[in-house]
Amino acid sequence: MRQDDGITGGKQAAGSVEHDPLWHELVALLPAADPVPPEIALIGRSSFSWRTIDAELAELAYDSVGASPVGLRGSDGPRQLTFVAPSVTIELQVVPVGERRQLLGLLVPARDARVVVRHHDGIAAVQTDETGRFEVEDLAPGPGSLRCQMVGNEGGAPVVTDWVNL
């Protein structure tokens, strides 16, 4: 039996759960049983050093991994990512090569650009060809983001992609 209609919002929802001793056991138990591991708590702090200033953000618009249902065995083929910025779209294929990754990228519209892969493992820099394509070999898996500086527009804003787990 409902005590009140707490479903319309507010911090306390109605229902018998708040009177359930098991719920109160969990409320007391969870923070003690699983505190944030210190290493995890430190991860966020160091992220700030990757901040870019005045860059154009190419947001993740499509990820083929997210498109497949959990529980279904996906193919071992390349993962397809699309990042969209106001001035350019970046298509990226992430090809597994053993435990490592190969990146095959395309700037649309085709642009002459210097592409830097920002990665915890270091930085890799490549150049696009005349069709706007680029390739990065032998990357370690893990968080990565691309930073594209258009050639001929070195004073202009670079384009950076949303960080993803490569």
Place this chain on the structure above:
Amino acid sequence: MDAEELSSLVGAAADGDGHAWEALVDHFSGLVWSVVGAYGLTWADAADVTQVTWLRLVEHLGRLRDPTRLGAWLVTTTRRECLDRLRAANRESPAGNERSFENLEFGGPSPEMRMLQSERESLVWRAFRQLGDRCQELIRVLILTQPALSYQEVADALEMPIGSIGPTRARCLDELRRRLGSGVSTGF
């Protein structure tokens, strides 16, 4: 932390204030962990998911539609990364299904950190860890993010209708109770 303070910290961090950033991280790390810990991820994957979430926020600081809803933004971003991690690893994790004991511990914090005082607490914790991802995630987010997130924010962040929070939680508790009740003396 009230909405005004949160908004102010986000703005300062967007302008390059490292201390403001650290305050945000310190405030919300528990919230991020409440989601990460619900999934049977390896330690390396848990660290990667956490890192991607914070790195993504760094570039979105000045672009958040509503800085006061940063908590919900973090929950949503983290859970999508967790789900992607599971998909990419080709692991099966259907909602509500049982987990094997192998997935219970991901070799992270040392046992001493789990300052469990009694056998009952150990039993409840173990049984809780056997619940499906959705149950663990919902209960962890409800408990570990208070008072940061309202029920509406929890619903939005977990991408579920607010009307289903109550029934889902009740169902999860019933399952937990069932697991605890089977062959376990309460002595309590």
